[in-house]
Amino acid sequence: MSAVLKIAPCFAPMQPEDIDAVLAIEQDAYPFPWTRNNFADSLAAGYSAWCCRVNGVLAGYAVMMLVVDEAHLLNVTVAPDWQRRGYGMLIVHHLFGTARSHGAGRMFLEVRPSNAPGQGLYTRLGFAAIGRRRGYYPTGDGREDAVVMAADL
Ligand SMILES: CC(C)(COP(=O)(O)OP(=O)(O)OC[C@H]1O[C@@H](n2cnc3c(N)ncnc32)[C@H](O)[C@@H]1OP(=O)(O)O)[C@@H](O)C(=O)NCCC(=O)NCCS
Numbered sequence: 001m002s003a004v005l006k007i008a009p010c011f012a013p014m015q016p017e018d019i020d021a022v023l024a025i026e027q028d029a030y031p032f033p034w035t036r037n038n039f040a041d042s043l044a045a046g047y048s049a050w051c052c053r054v055n056g057v058l059a060g061y062a063v064m065m066l067v068v069d070e071a072h073l074l075n076v077t078v079a080p081d082w083q084r085r086g087y088g089m090l091i092v093h094h095l096f097g098t099a100r101s102h103g104a105g106r107m108f109l110e111v112r113p114s115n116a117p118g119q120g121l122y123t124r125l126g127f128a129a130i131g132r133r134r135g136y137y138p139t140g141d142g143r144e145d146a147v148v149m150a151a152d153l
Contacts, residue, residue: 007054009087011094014049014061016040021058022051025079032138034075039063047074048098052091054082062091064099064107071099071153073109076121088121096125100153107153110146112137119147127151 014022019039026033042049042063048071052060060078064071073095078088099107110133111118127149136146 009052009054009059009090011050011052011091014039014043014051014063016043018051018058018061019043022061025058025061025077026075028080029077031140042074048095048102050091050094050098052078052087052094054087060087060091062095064095066099066102066104069103069105071095071102071104071107073107083117088117089125092121092125096153105153106150108148108150110136110148112144113147114144119149122149122151125151 019036022039023033023036026039039049045065048064048066050062051058052062058079059082061075062073062077063075064073066072073092076088076091076095078091096107107127109122109127111122113119128151129147130150131148133146133148135143137144
């Protein structure tokens with residue numbers, strides 16, 4: 001339950017030198033993780049990318065693309081050891097504030113139908129399903145749809 005959160009995190013823009021630590025978490029957290037190039041390209045493209053640290057320890061991170069008045073949440077991850085302590089909520093709230101300050105009025109994302117923690121987090125934050133992308137994600141033996149979700153900011 002998120003109410004067990006005790007320590008406030010610090011948010012800092014992700015830097016190229018953070019990618020090693022981010023990748024270590026990414027590879028722990030996903031069966032199909034982003035690659036080093038996915039993160040490096042996101043930074044090079046100027047996406048809004050954030051590290052979330054607790055007492056100096058990287059607990060999670062997120063990457064968001066801001067396009068005119070829309071925000072697209074591309075990656076939000078909490079390290080397995082830090083999950084279920086409210087940090088996922090805090091990271092997305094940080095993104096909401098950043099997106100609003102850039103003039104975005106809506107945030108979009110894709111999530112696997114099989115990702116109960118992801119869908120639980122997003123629903124709790126006010127996202128609603130608005131569609132599906134067929135065969136969007138790889139699986140061990142084929143492809144899986146994406147649920148497209150959106151929230152007003
Ligand atoms: C999804 C993720 C970011 C959630 O982060 P978190 O810090 O554990 O989430 P929080 O502690 O802030 O939880 C907030 C709410 O999300 C939902 N939630 C979180 N984990 C859940 C789980 N395992 N099962 C169901 N709901 C869950 C709950 O509603 C929870 O509120 P509650 O704890 O009061 O019940 C985290 O599980 C993660 O990094 N998973 C691997 C990467 C991933 O799937 N990212 C999303 C890709 S679309």
